[in-house]
Amino acid sequence: MQVTSSYGVEIRKQNIPIRHTLRIYRSAVSYLIQVYKEAWGELSEISNAKKRFNEAEHLVHGTKKNQARYDFDLHFPKLPSYLRRSAIQHALGSVASYETRRELWKNGKLTGKPKITQENHAMPVFYRDVMYREAGETEDAAYLKLYDGHDWKWFRVRLLHTDMEYLRKHWTGKKASAPTLEKRHHKYFLRFSYTEEKNLSKTAVKAQTICSVDLGINTDAVCTIMRADGTVLGRRFISFPSDKDRLYRVLGRIRRFQRQHGAGQIHSRWAYAKRLNMELSRKVSGAITACAREYQADVIVFEYLKMQGKKTGSRKQRLHMWRKRDIQKLCEHQAHRSGIRVSRVSACNTSRLAYDGSGIVARNPENHSLCTFTAGKQYNCDLSAAYNIGARYFIRELIKPLPETERSSLEAKVPAVKRRTSCVYADLRLLSQELGSRYTA
Incomplete structure (x- = not known):
């Protein structure tokens, strides 16, 4: 069977335009969600996933042989093709999920009318060679193609040394998938996924x-x-008594703080307890x-x-x-x-x-x-x-x-x-x- 493992490598704080890239990518996804919601009637008739994706791309991206129906290229010029396809895939999944839940709600199988939100939390995928390049086998860095507010350029990104040492020790020689950007605790990470083929035990029950x-x-x-x-x-x-004792002490502090000041300013303490x-x-x-x-x-x-x-x-x-x-x-x-x-x-x-x-x-x-x-x-x-x-x-x-x-x-x-x-x-x-x-x- 295939076993998929992932590991997030922290991006060190530096002057790189990650927020600009996130903003334009999420704006593209929001635009595409609105487009595919309007055109879902014709897209839903295509059962083949690959053909549906191609038709969805033809609706928003113009070429010499194709005239786009929507002016996506005018709103998002120079958007890298792989990033555009990632946004299309995310928007198609969101609209398909919404339409499925809406049908269940109409048939009485789901309580509460479903909603589709334009403000999403989509994260871009940095495809290798075109969006992501490795700096070197021994370097704690990589190159990402980011949007600086005017154009898409390559930026050298420093990665946390301990995370890179872990990857070199345990995953050297194994091919990683294209990294996905993610944000946790006000920090940005590149999440790598590794797929392994494992044979599970086939021992007879009596043995x-x-x-x-x-x-x-x-x-x-x-x-x-x-x-x-x-x-x-x-x-x-x-x-693990020491770990549980530390957790219960934190929960006790939270309980006393809420009793005195209410639950409005306790989010950081709860986040620490959950970690x-x-x-x-x-x-x-x-x-x-x-x-x-x-x-x-x-x-x-x-x-x-x-x-x-x-x-x-x-x-x-x-x-x-x-x-x-x-x-x-x-x-x-x-x-x-x-x-x-x-x-x-x-x-x-x-x-x-x-x-x-x-x-x-x-x-x-x-x-x-x-x-x-x-x-x-x-x-x-x-x-x-x-x-x-x-x-x-x-x-x-x-x-x-x-x-x-x-x-x-x-x-x-x-x-x-x-x-x-x-x-x-x-x-x-x-x-x-x-x-x-x-x-x-």
Whole structure:
């Protein structure tokens, strides 16, 4: 499969006309959006994307063989052809999206009448050789074709040394796509994308080693390395207490500031808290992937975590700041780069049921990470959940390909596997014993 990675290189502050270039590019996109909105009736009849793009370009760009219907070339003279085509592509996508949403709104499938905005936040793509040139393999610079208010000229742009060192260390010899300009935190970046061909693990289920992960709030993640017969090869508790403590201190300052001064002047503090939270997500996902690589796992198993609706209680802010989806998304990308697959199972009752099959656990009110089984045994609740997550994956993958008669026979011997939302680690052990006895017999 193809795995796409991207990295943003910061442009050092200097006297280059980036704002002029952005202004004229966004003005061109706004002009084209208005044009294609008027001409969408004839453009929508062209089903082929390439032919539609060519017809859209003929409407605004005149040549010896084509008379343009709109005076785009008069409003934006000397606009580079590649930049014009990038603007056309962006405007076509915006109008197509608007028309699709408008049809859904007309049919009652979408609430709220959609709007198309002329003031956009489009960013130009600097195509190689015509808009972007590399200064040298060892230089921390590049050449960009920018608009200085009068004409399009080449400008030498200095790039951040640490970013360039990272690209040289990890991506040397791999071809990057045309860089896209982006703006973050009042700084400009050139974002490069790299595409790799990776072969994901094709190990049979019975020979697989998985890393089942239970994401939490007190403990960031608990990883369990497991085989198909229920053998546990390793366990790891992942937690970054100093990072979480720093985040909670910032949230406390925000809470006190809002109580005294209101929420009107707190945007910068919230932005800082979000950056800390995102950095914590990157560290957690990296630690999970490192654990899976260390034990040569074939699959990383997560839960389907859906937390919709209003959050209440004393822990609602922690639940709101919990970036569970970002952790899974980052971990999935890193896992695919290492050839590891990612799978998900139902999260229902994974923490509520004891891994030994004894039933519902009782949470410790003083330490929420601990629980008490029915037999009186105390155990880590997150670790028990990680066992159950891995067991549900193997139960599903072992039973799913079996013929109906054999599956029914197994379910009769191990009735607990019929209902996937109540399966636990003990059920996997019973299922593994039953499958082993059948094959030996």
